[in-house]
Amino acid sequence: MKIGLVGLPGAGKSTVFGALTGMAVETGYGAGAGKQNLGTVKVPDARVDALAALYQPKKTTYAEVAFTDLGGGGHTGIDRAQLNAMREVDALCQVVRGFPDAAGDPPDPVNEIVELETETILADLEIVERRVERLRKDRSNPRELEVLEQILARLEGEQPVRGMELDEGQNKLLSGYRFLSAKPLLLVLNVSEDQAAAPAPGSVVEAAEARGLGLVVLSAQIEMDIAQMSPDEQPEFLATLGLEEPAKNRFIQAAYQLIDLISMLTAGPDECRAWPVPRGAKAPRAAGKIHSDIERGFIRAEVVPWQDLIELGSEAKCREAGKLRVEGKEYVVQDGDVVHFRFNV
Incomplete structure (x- = not known):
């Protein structure tokens, strides 16, 4: 599924895209007019990290979100090309300007919304x-x-x-x-560096709440700086800004939720992995995300909440404690379920 980044000229849409994906893209008024940049981003997930620490697998795989930078051809607003491009994605993230422009004019994010x-x-x-x-x-x-x-x-x-x-x-x-x-819509308020840890203005919060929209505040320039640092350097830099983690982590997680996906988990010595599954999916359909043969030959699902698996340390202990359940075809997979499917070949 694709999420399209949209915004009025000067909002920093392409800069946000570059900060998220690590890709080098043109920025500034009219940059990338008529072009679309596509990048895939891993969804940070502490549950996958915890399972990987438990199993020490050969491979760790996170869920991913595909972002498209929907470049338009206009310099003053949303043009026909950008509107047409928006029809091709599953959900939208609107980047709105929360910093003074090059002429020093103050931002008006509510008007952009x-x-x-x-x-x-x-x-x-x-x-x-x-x-x-x-x-x-x-x-x-x-x-x-x-x-x-x-x-x-x-x-x-x-x-x-x-x-x-x-x-x-x-x-x-x-x-x-x-x-x-x-289309589902998430608002991204792109602010100046000195406002990176500040809450969103009340008027923007009200505009988002009135429309039932999610809202994430970030500074694209800072996110680009953080992305270029080593993992050891990041905590100290974030602390000087009053931040606990990169804001892009919250943005990616919010975007993932925007398309109404949950993460089903699988865990073992070979791989610990998050699988994107539509919310409300029953066990056979969820199994099909791993392989169509598993969906066709589905027999049952052995399910344990990830917290119980981490706390007890193994599936065997979860079974002994009655935390591991056997579910059939009508079971609706829940976010954070660690699942092992039994199926006929």
Whole structure:
């Protein structure tokens, strides 16, 4: 799944992308216009670290998130090219400017949030109006017309599709439209170095909460500096800034949650690994993330919460203590489950 980084010119979107991925990308107004940079980032996970310390495996593998830097062609706002690129990703992270610009003008992050929201609503409205007009004429799909008229009313009321209560059938009916204002959205406030440890301004917090959006504060320049340091140097540098860990860790974890994934864990002497699994997935579907043969031949899942495995030290001791459970096809895998699948070849 892909998460697209978007933002108005000067917000530091490409700098944030570079800080996250370690990739060298063009930055500044108009940089990378019309281009898309793609990078994959490992999701920090203390549970994987703990399991690796227990098993000392040959290999340790973290979950990953794919980020796309959605470059537009405009210098003053969100242009058509960027809007079209946004339709191709599963979720969005909007980078908003929290520092003075080159001319010394103060930031206005709330206005940037509103501007992107408005642009996505208008882009969706254009599509819905055309489709509703056609359906009203030919009456070919009354069920589709009914739900689109509900969406039309919401968009005309300047409200995004995101947040509408739609059932599974309605969501399936609308999936082909790829509405921009329906995509999950995380706000990233990019601040100056001296504000790296400060809380977000109240107005930004209110704007995020009013829209039901997540919010992460970071300084892209500092994150780039941290990324270039050795692991031994980082703690001291972070302490001087009043930070406990790189803010990019919180951002990556928040982005991972944004696409509604959880981590199923596997552990052993060969490998300790986090597997991205859709929230609510049942055991056979989760098994399919490891290999399709396991899903097809699924018999049962042996499950233990990662905390119990760490505390007791082995699956055998977890079994003796009654902490290891045997689950069938209807079991819904939980975040942090350490799972061993039994299956027919």
